[in-house]
Amino acid sequence: MARHWRQGVIGMIPTAKQLFLPADSACPETPTVRDEMEKKFFGFIRLRNGVSKTTEIHRMADVDRAVIAVCARVGLASTSVLDVAVSSGISTCEWLESLQEAGFHPEMTATDLCMHAYLVRLFPGCDALVDREGYPLQFDFCGIALRPWSPRRYYILGNYFWTSCYRALFARIADRLGLFERLRALHGHAPAPDDPVITAKVQLVTRRLRNHKDIELLDDDIFQPTSASLLRRFDVVRAANILNLDYFSAQQLREGVAHLRERLTGPGAFLVIVRTEHDGFNHGSLFRLNENRSFSLLQRVGRGSEIEDMVLTLSAAPAVPAMPAERWCAS
Ligand SMILES: C[S@@+](CC[C@H](N)C(=O)[O-])C[C@H]1O[C@@H](n2cnc3c(N)ncnc32)[C@H](O)[C@@H]1O
Incomplete structure (x- = not known):
């Protein structure tokens, strides 16, 4: 108890053992302290490609609202939704809750390079x-x-x-x-x-997502050819805080977007790309896939995505062929 209190209150970083081994589930902190511990833990994890797992609660509230408004406007009823590069997946849980509150019953999939x-x-x-x-x-x-x-x-x-x-x-x-x-x-x-x-x-996900019955968890590298199990499956795909200019080259970003396009069901489906700046404000764009495989801009959040031009001028050529369905492993 004292150890958890120290971590939650005076700022020590929790260890993976403390957060993820079964003994942790018995730990007595309030949800707020546990959210804070998870935020600290994920904020200090950095992958081999240099991308950090930083994330936090209520990070995407305005983006969630914008997506719901657009889905309602175009009359998208049943939705299959993919959130890539989710880190702890806390924003994915919140997205699912906000979609459900708005009357949608989405099938939700969350992926990450290091799930x-x-x-x-x-x-x-x-x-x-x-x-x-x-x-x-x-x-x-x-x-x-x-x-x-x-x-x-x-x-x-x-x-x-x-x-x-x-x-x-x-x-x-x-x-x-x-x-x-x-x-x-x-x-x-x-x-x-x-x-x-x-x-x-x-x-490596928030306790709220572990064994969540409505969210499928998969390991997935968005820069690798799309797994056959994800191809043309989703009405909405979101990439938040991953397709950033300071993480990847323009060429890699175009490839990443082309791979995400392969996951959309077809014309009319949405791609959401967003970045959260240091001040906590989100800047993102909602795109719609056209018949000719180009994207149109539907709506912006904040100033819009920093890679909006790349998405709008993406070549119609399909991304590299799909990988066989079996990837590293599912949850
Ligand atoms: C900054 S976090 C973003 C988390 C969440 N989307 C958000 O906005 O709060 C970036 C995430 O991208 C994941 N990531 C890094 N490279 C990736 C790749 N090539 N494919 C998929 N995910 C990747 C990392 O594991 C990390 O969880």
């Missing part, structure tokens, strides 16, 4: 959270969370030196434990209960 991860015991008292290929996302030293990356503003304080040390040490220990081979052998499945190294597979 699942593994907890690994490096040595007694020291664990790591790693992605499915063994890239470290967090170190846990006696219950204290350490990040494997250094914010640029801390370089001057020597933080870069320390994070490089942890990572070098991690690489040596992981090598000695055969971690990468062990992860490969799992093929995305959970480890055996008596596995001495890989202790658990965790769903």
Whole structure:
């Protein structure tokens, strides 16, 4: 209790074990404190491609309202909805709730490049959270969370030196434990209960989304060819805080948009692209797919998406052929 109180109130970052192992479900915090703990945890997770998992509650309220207004205006009744790059998925839950409150009964799918991860015991008292290929996302030293990356503003304080040390040490220990081979052998499945190294597979999502009966969770890289199971399936696709100019090149962003287009049911379906700025304001655009596979702009939130021009001038050529249905694994 005291440990959770410290994390919730005085600002320590929760470890993955504290948030995701079953013992956590018995922890007594109020929903507000747990939301705050999740916000801190996800804000400190950074993937191998440099994208962070930062997210928070009520981030997309204005975007949700805009999408609902447009769906109502065009008379879209039954909807299948895809939210990509969802991080903890808290905004996905809120989107589903707001659609349901507005009288829609959507089928909702949430995807992320790193929806699942593994907890690994490096040595007694020291664990790591790693992605499915063994890239470290967090170190846990006696219950204290350490990040494997250094914010640029801390370089001057020597933080870069320390994070490089942890990572070098991690690489040596992981090598000695055969971690990468062990992860490969799992093929995305959970480890055996008596596995001495890989202790658990965790769903890196908010507790509100774990085992949510109305939201399907999938691992998915939006820059890879679309899985056949996602092709032409969705009336609405949302990409929030992922197709950002400072994350990816213009070429990658065009490819990402072209892949998302493959997931839309067809002419009339919507694509929503939005970015939240540091001041918390959203700037996004709602596009509609035309018969000739181009997009038209329907509505803006704030100043509109910074990649609006790219979307409106996207070539009609289909994206690279679809991948077979079986991807890494579903939830
Ligand atoms: C900043 S968070 C955005 C979370 C949420 N959409 C929001 O706006 O609150 C970016 C998310 O993109 C995911 N991501 C990064 N690269 C990705 C990729 N290539 N394909 C799918 N998701 C990706 C990360 O795992 C992270 O959860």
